[in-house]
Amino acid sequence: MRNNYSNGINKYAKYAEIPLRLGLSLIFIYDGWGKLTSIQKTAELFYKIGMPMPDVMAWVIGLLELLSGIAVLLGIFTSIAALLIALDMIIAIYFTYGFKSAVLFSRSQFEIALLLMALSLALSQSTVWSIDSIRKEKKSGRQERLFKIKTR
Numbered sequence: 001m002r003n004n005y006s007n008g009i010n011k012y013a014k015y016a017e018i019p020l021r022l023g024l025s026l027i028f029i030y031d032g033w034g035k036l037t038s039i040q041k042t043a044e045l046f047y048k049i050g051m052p053m054p055d056v057m058a059w060v061i062g063l064l065e066l067l068s069g070i071a072v073l074l075g076i077f078t079s080i081a082a083l084l085i086a087l088d089m090i091i092a093i094y095f096t097y098g099f100k101s102a103v104l105f106s107r108s109q110f111e112i113a114l115l116l117m118a119l120s121l122a123l124s125q126s127t128v129w130s131i132d133s134i135r136k137e138k139k140s141g142r143q144e145r146l147f148k149i150k151t152r
Contacts, residue, residue: 075130
């Protein structure tokens, strides 16, 4: 027998990804904007950490973070945007810390948390308050109408 607490909390489960989307998107919009508005400093930092083509990568990473952050915030192509953010975090961890286990876990907890947040969003379905859910509803409504027409 399920208790009332479980029943009460389960009705809000569809809203679980909203704080995740909000937090992740605001961080990446802020960081992407910061990289783009200080592009020379970003390129210099990328050069110092050994990233190839630092001038180009400063623009690529800045735009990726800003646009992916906006996409996650709006809930449009959320899975793709979240996968791009996860890739961004893997690149950041590699060039900043390397993949040495002792250093990785002692210095990159924030980046690992962002990576895991992005992977969680990539694997979830955008359900509420998202453009993805509106597109899904319109598509399913269209499919239902087409099915009714064909079966008549």
